[in-house]
Amino acid sequence: xxxxxxxxxxxxxxxxxxxxxxxxxxxxxxxxxxxxxxxxxxxxxxxxxxxxxxxxxxxxxxxxxxxxxxxxxxxxxxxxxxxxxxxxxxxxxxxxxxxxxxxxxxxxxxxxxxxxxxxxxxxxxxxxxxxxxxxxxxxxxxxxxxxxxxxxxxxxxxxxxxxxxxxxxxxxxxxxxxxxxxxxxxxxxxxxxxxxxxxxxxxxxxxxxxxxxxxxxxxxxxxxxxxxxxxxxxxxxxxxxxxxxxxx
Ligand code: PGA
Numbered sequence: 001x002x003x004x005x006x007x008x009x010x011x012x013x014x015x016x017x018x019x020x021x022x023x024x025x026x027x028x029x030x031x032x033x034x035x036x037x038x039x040x041x042x043x044x045x046x047x048x049x050x051x052x053x054x055x056x057x058x059x060x061x062x063x064x065x066x067x068x069x070x071x072x073x074x075x076x077x078x079x080x081x082x083x084x085x086x087x088x089x090x091x092x093x094x095x096x097x098x099x100x101x102x103x104x105x106x107x108x109x110x111x112x113x114x115x116x117x118x119x120x121x122x123x124x125x126x127x128x129x130x131x132x133x134x135x136x137x138x139x140x141x142x143x144x145x146x147x148x149x150x151x152x153x154x155x156x157x158x159x160x161x162x163x164x165x166x167x168x169x170x171x172x173x174x175x176x177x178x179x180x181x182x183x184x185x186x187x188x189x190x191x192x193x194x195x196x197x198x199x200x201x202x203x204x205x206x207x208x209x210x211x212x213x214x215x216x217x218x219x220x221x222x223x224x225x226x227x228x229x230x231x232x233x234x235x236x237x238x239x240x241x242x243x244x245x246x247x248x
Pocket of ligand 1: 009162167168169206208209228229230231
């Protein structure tokens with residue numbers, strides 16, 4: 001069985017005041033069956049590690065494909081690891097859009113993440129136009145083929161399905177749509193990597209996950225957790241989402 005994970009993606013939000021939100025999170029959720037991962041802006045990674053409960057995992061939101069060098073403003077996977085991160089989000093649709101990241105870029109970043117012993121959370125998702133023209137599964141397959149490296153060390157892979165039209169919009173796919181995609185991703189991973197890796201890879205749903213819809217989403221087979229944006233900024237919102245996964 002894959003690990004169950006609630007991952008918070010703070011995006012470009014948060015100065016140090018936000019850290020007070022997470023100090024008590026693990027005390028409220030001591031359940032070791034659910035991993036809590038917080039991905040703050042890189043500037044807060046070290047400090048988050050200092051104030052949060054030691055079992056709260058931390059991650060970056062992106063890394064460079066190179067291990068080091070003359071890349072002004074960029075952050076390497078090793079730097080994230082040095083700041084306490086165990087995970088890194090890669091290929092989020094906002095990075096694909098804002099920075100023109102291609103599947104090949106994301107694949108190279110994932111290799112860099114693995115070299116730094118980070119778990120890569122590779123994000124995939126279709127646009128509304130692609131959903132409406134029935135291209136969803138084809139788009140996702142192209143993203144998976146192009147952005148997931150062939151060699152995955154130590155089961156260090158997580159896939160997050162995030163329909164672009166559901167991110168930050170309050171719109172959520174139907175339960176049937178989520179199930180269709182998550183079953184498809186599991187099957188894809190089985191065919192490409194075999195049962196062992198596929199069976200150990202958490203599949204997260206992301207896009208407008210809130211306290212009010214989390215339980216329904218987590219009840220879907222092959223949904224092992226969530227990548228949460230807006231609702232991860234307040235412990236009062238994130239906490240019931242974690243509770244929903246504990247009870248799933
Ligand atoms: P949202 O963002 O929960 O605010 O929709 C999710 C994400 O982009 O990871």
